[in-house]
Amino acid sequence: MATAAILGTGAVTSLTVLAAPVCRRIGQPVVVGQLVAGVGLGLLPGRLTAVLFPAEVLPFLNVMAQLGLVLFLFSVGYELDLRFLRTRQRAVLLVSAGSLLVPLALGGVLGWVLWDAGLLGSAPGVRAGPAVLFTAVALSITAVPVLAGIVRERALTASLPGVVALASAGVIDAIGWLLLAAAVAAATTGRQPGGRSAAFAGYLLVLVLVLRPALRRWMPPGRPAGRERAPVVVALVLASAWCTAQLGLHPVFGALAVGVLMPRDRDGSPDRDLRHAVEQAGSALLPLFFVVTGLSVRIGRLDGADWLVLGVVLLLATAGKLGGATLAARLGGLGRRDSLIVGTLLNTRGLTELIALNAGWSAGLIGRHLYGVLVLMALVTTVLTGPLLTRLGVPSPGRGHPHRQRGRRLTAPAPPRAYGEPRGSGGGNASRTGSGGAP
Numbered sequence: 001m002a003t004a005a006i007l008g009t010g011a012v013t014s015l016t017v018l019a020a021p022v023c024r025r026i027g028q029p030v031v032v033g034q035l036v037a038g039v040g041l042g043l044l045p046g047r048l049t050a051v052l053f054p055a056e057v058l059p060f061l062n063v064m065a066q067l068g069l070v071l072f073l074f075s076v077g078y079e080l081d082l083r084f085l086r087t088r089q090r091a092v093l094l095v096s097a098g099s100l101l102v103p104l105a106l107g108g109v110l111g112w113v114l115w116d117a118g119l120l121g122s123a124p125g126v127r128a129g130p131a132v133l134f135t136a137v138a139l140s141i142t143a144v145p146v147l148a149g150i151v152r153e154r155a156l157t158a159s160l161p162g163v164v165a166l167a168s169a170g171v172i173d174a175i176g177w178l179l180l181a182a183a184v185a186a187a188t189t190g191r192q193p194g195g196r197s198a199a200f201a202g203y204l205l206v207l208v209l210v211l212r213p214a215l216r217r218w219m220p221p222g223r224p225a226g227r228e229r230a231p232v233v234v235a236l237v238l239a240s241a242w243c244t245a246q247l248g249l250h251p252v253f254g255a256l257a258v259g260v261l262m263p264r265d266r267d268g269s270p271d272r273d274l275r276h277a278v279e280q281a282g283s284a285l286l287p288l289f290f291v292v293t294g295l296s297v298r299i300g301r302l303d304g305a306d307w308l309v310l311g312v313v314l315l316l317a318t319a320g321k322l323g324g325a326t327l328a329a330r331l332g333g334l335g336r337r338d339s340l341i342v343g344t345l346l347n348t349r350g351l352t353e354l355i356a357l358n359a360g361w362s363a364g365l366i367g368r369h370l371y372g373v374l375v376l377m378a379l380v381t382t383v384l385t386g387p388l389l390t391r392l393g394v395p396s397p398g399r400g401h402p403h404r405q406r407g408r409r410l411t412a413p414a415p416p417r418a419y420g421e422p423r424g425s426g427g428g429n430a431s432r433t434g435s436g437g438a439p
Contacts, residue, residue, distance in 0.1 A: 009061070009288065016287040028386045032146065032350065036379065053291070065292045068285025069355060070255040074237045075279040076145055076173070076352075077259020078270045091164050091332030096171040098328025099346045103140040103320030110316055111135030114370070119309060121367015123187075130186035134365040137179045138357060138374050139317045142169045143350035143382065150348065150385060154394050160334065161341040168325070169346060174260075180356050181253050184363045188248035200247050204257075207240070212261045219263045219271070230277035233262075237278075250359035286351075293354050293375060302372060310373045317377055322347040337392060344388045353378035 019033030053061065111132035114120045122131045147169050156162030185200070219229070240254035264270055302310075326343030334342065354375065361371045 009064075012287045012291050013284075016290075026386075028383065032382055032386075036383070058292070061288050062292050064285050065289035066251060068282050068287075069289055069358075070237060070241045070251050071234065071278055071282030072145075072286055072351075073252040073255040073355070074233075074259040075275055075282060077256040078262050078275050078278075079144070079148070079259075091329065091334060092167045092171065094328040094332040095164055095168040095325055095342060095346070096175075096328075098331075099142070099168060099321055099325035099343070100140050100172045100175060102324030103317065104136045106316045106320040107136035107139030108132055110139070110312065114309070119305065119370065120365075121370050123364025126187050126364050130183045131365045133179065133186075134183040134360045137176055137183060138353070138360065139313070139320060140172070140179075141176045141349055141353050141356055142172050142321070142346050143348050143352035144169045144173050145352065146350035146382060147345055147348050150345065150389070154389060156341075156345075156394065159338075161329075161338040161345070164329065164332075164334065165325075165342045165345040168342070172346070173352070176356075177253070177256060180359060181249060183365060184249055184359055185247075187363045187365050200249075203243050203247065207257055207261055211236070211258075215261065216263045221263065221266045227273050227277040230274055230281075233258075233274060234278060234281070250362060252355055252359065289354070289358075293358065302369065306369050306373055309370070310376055313373060313377045314380060317349075317381060318347060321381075341389065341392055341394065344385060344392065347388075348382050348385045349378040350382040353382075 016033070019036070023033035111120070111134075112128075114135065115122075115128050115132060120131050120135070144166075148166065150156075151162045151166060154162075156165075237255050237258050240258045241251035242254070244254035244257075245251045262270065322343040324343075325346040326339045329339035329342040330336070357366075357371060357374050357378070360366055361368075366374070
């Protein structure tokens with residue numbers, strides 16, 4: 001059993017490493033290659049899959065995958081930075097609302113239709129409300145980590161569309177996780193009534209009133225935390241994840257909560273060494289989650305109705321997210337091209353969507369068939385982001401972009417400019433966007 005687990009883990013790691021240079025060559029971020037490679041490995045023919053991932057090994061792989069998810073979600077919460085709201089409120093708030101509310105509404109309508117048709121496949125005892133809410137959230141999520149990688153690799157870090165898209169994605173992510181937690185909690189407490197609501201409230205009070213002040217004294221602003229504190233932080237993250245699991249929620253909610261509450265530097269940025277240490281540990285295990293996801297998706301079992309649902313889901317997801325964000329960006333004062341870039345970026349779902357789908361499926365909100373359909377939707381919308389950006393004239397990574405900014409934080413130290421405008425010409429942006437360069 002141990003030998004099989006080692007073989008499967010080695011195969012996953014090797015394939016995801018080999019996928020990195022291929023992705024750079026075709027203009028896709030590395031995480032997209034890992035995602036596609038992991039899911040593709042899970043979709044291998046049955047006999048080969050059984051050799052690499054025997055049934056008795058899958059529970060152990062799933063445990064390691066969940067550990068990778070928990071550490072990864074801590075990094076996501078630690079990276080969430082809403083400081084851009086202070087100076088670019090109008091555009092960011094409009095884009096956040098447009099790219100969240102429009103797909104939420106479309107997803108809600110789709111959820112009711114699928115519920116009435118008996119196609120959601122929810123577990124017995126799950127009510128329509130939580131299942132429909134989950135479907136709405138599934139069409140509304142944006143993958144902040146994948147989006148951040150695309151913005152960095154496409155040299156959009158100091159451009160107006162890159163800054164607005166990142167700030168809006170942070171807002172959407174925060175609200176989306178709250179809605180997802182509400183849907184999962186409503187489904188689980190509906191089947192297992194008790195004092196979970198009071199326990200969850202107590203858990204939040206402990207985080208805010210006890211853990212946050214203690215962390216601030218332990219990691220005062222201006223003092224680097226350093227890698228040596230990473231084991232203590234990991235222990236806190238795992239303890240919080242265990243608490244949310246005991247409350248009937250997915251463990252990732254506890255990890256995300258600790259990440260959001262972590263003290264930051266005076267400029268609002270996370271401690272680089274601490275974040276990098278935890279992120280590296282999570283990244284080593286994260287490809288296993290892609291494989292576990294792939295093993296859960298059986299494309300051969302999707303029938304004609306499932307493929308029809310996939311077409312409708314892709315249409316609504318793209319129209320709601322890309323269309324809603326683009327129109328909202330125009331209302332916020334961005335130019336036509338910048339608005340399309342913002343909409344294209346926010347249509348990226350990727351890993352965050354897969355995590356949300358995993359949480360909903362584990363809670364019984366959707367069945368295996370719809371789970372497979374939504375996983376394919378997440379893959380398609382994420383892979384399309386690169387070609388659409390190239391179509392809009394944004395150079396792809398690996399093609400010698402003159403302003404590539406590898407390794408830099410995703411902040412905009414100078415006033416953001418319309419994409420393609422030379423640096424130092426922020427004044428000209430006012431005439432193009434009608435916002436004076438700062439919506």
